Amino acid sequence: MDYGPSERPAGAASLPTAIKILIAGGFGVGKTTMVGAVSETRPLRTEEVLTETGVGIDDLSGVEEKRTTTVAMDFGRITISDDLVLYVFGTPGQDRFWFVWDELALGAIGAVVLADTRRLADCFPSIDYFEGRGTPFVVAVNCFEGATQFRLDEVQTALNLDPGVPVVLCDARRRESSKEVLITLLEHAMKTREARRRAGG
Amino acid sequence: MTGQGDSAEHEWVDDHAGPVVRPYAVTRGRARPVTGTFDLISLVMATRTDVGSESGLGPEHMAIVGLCQRMQSVAEVAAHLDLPVGTVRVLLGDLVARSLVQVREPRATPAGLPDDSVFEAVINGLRAL
Numbered sequence: 390m391d392y393g394p395s396e397r398p399a400g401a402a403s404l405p406t407a408i409k410i411l412i413a414g415g416f417g418v419g420k421t422t423m424v425g426a427v428s429e430t431r432p433l434r435t436e437e438v439l440t441e442t443g444v445g446i447d448d449l450s451g452v453e454e455k456r457t458t459t460v461a462m463d464f465g466r467i468t469i470s471d472d473l474v475l476y477v478f479g480t481p482g483q484d485r486f487w488f489v490w491d492e493l494a495l496g497a498i499g500a501v502v503l504a505d506t507r508r509l510a511d512c513f514p515s516i517d518y519f520e521g522r523g524t525p526f527v528v529a530v531n532c533f534e535g536a537t538q539f540r541l542d543e544v545q546t547a548l549n550l551d552p553g554v555p556v557v558l559c560d561a562r563r564r565e566s567s568k569e570v571l572i573t574l575l576e577h578a579m580k581t582r583e584a585r586r587r588a589g590g
Numbered sequence: 591m592t593g594q595g596d597s598a599e600h601e602w603v604d605d606h607a608g609p610v611v612r613p614y615a616v617t618r619g620r621a622r623p624v625t626g627t628f629d630l631i632s633l634v635m636a637t638r639t640d641v642g643s644e645s646g647l648g649p650e651h652m653a654i655v656g657l658c659q660r661m662q663s664v665a666e667v668a669a670h671l672d673l674p675v676g677t678v679r680v681l682l683g684d685l686v687a688r689s690l691v692q693v694r695e696p697r698a699t700p701a702g703l704p705d706d707s708v709f710e711a712v713i714n715g716l717r718a719l
Binding site: 404407466469 | 669
């Protein structure tokens with residue numbers, strides 16, 4: 390039996406399911422741009438305030454030294470249907486915020502690693518992270534004007550990617566293009582799942 | 591969210607200054623919610639249109655109930671209230687304990703991924719946008 394306030398008789402079952410996709414990559418590669426391109430609302434920013442207890446530094450006896458760091462994440466929302474909402478989160482750019490990544494990656498159905506061919510190495514940490522975690526990901530090369538165009542297989546080789554990882558070109562400013570990247574990711578995530586299911590017996 | 595449309599009295603605070611109200615003051619020093627875990631994408635919906643004469647609730651609690659007349663994720667609540675996510679989790683715990691909001695945690699299989707029907711629905715939904 391339902392209990393509690395009854396102005397809204399429909400129970401929790403009427404709330405939609407939410408899923409999330411991450412957009413990762415180096416600083417300035419266009420993560421927030423892509424979030425904004427696909428989101429139905431202006432991208433929002435949420436902040437985590439992290440407190441680390443200082444160890445071995447500024448050891449003032451009797452005073453517990455704590456430092457706080459604020460990590461900002463931009464995100465957007467796409468309402469798929471009455472019972473399904475997709476959230477797209479840009480990951481914090483700095484590598485030292487891995488603990489925030491862990492929270493973001495938990496339950497994420499996959500990730501887009503945005504790459505800029507002028508600074509390809511900037512996306513290595515993201516790729517390493519998702520490979521290590523087993524999170525399905527695709528690499529989307531954001532086509533900046535003036536950047537030398539490379540063939541996708543050259544990018545694949547340069548990033549030393551597993552041949553199964555899709556590499557696509559995109560324009561993170563454009564909604565259609567960014568949507569295609571998300572669709573590629575979802576298809577890849579489904580395939581990855583199927584492959585793992587078979588491997589697992 | 592900060593820095594846009596703020597009243598003149600706040601102009602001396604830029605985006606990097608962080609929240610003007612100290613997060614721990616809002617939660618009265620509590621770092622963790624009394625109940626619940628609250629993923630960033632857990633969805634929250636108010637169960638009442640207003641909280642009436644509930645005692646022990648602060649203006650931020652009221653603001654959440656007001657905001658969640660329409661369904662919002664935890665991340666959206668934090669963004670709209672301009673409060674850190676950790677602070678919002680504590681406030682939501684208070685509201686869940688009083689049955690003032692209902693929360694839907696994201697669905698995941700033991701493998702951490704939703705089933706194929708969810709993937710297909712999202713792909714079709716994106717194509718239709």
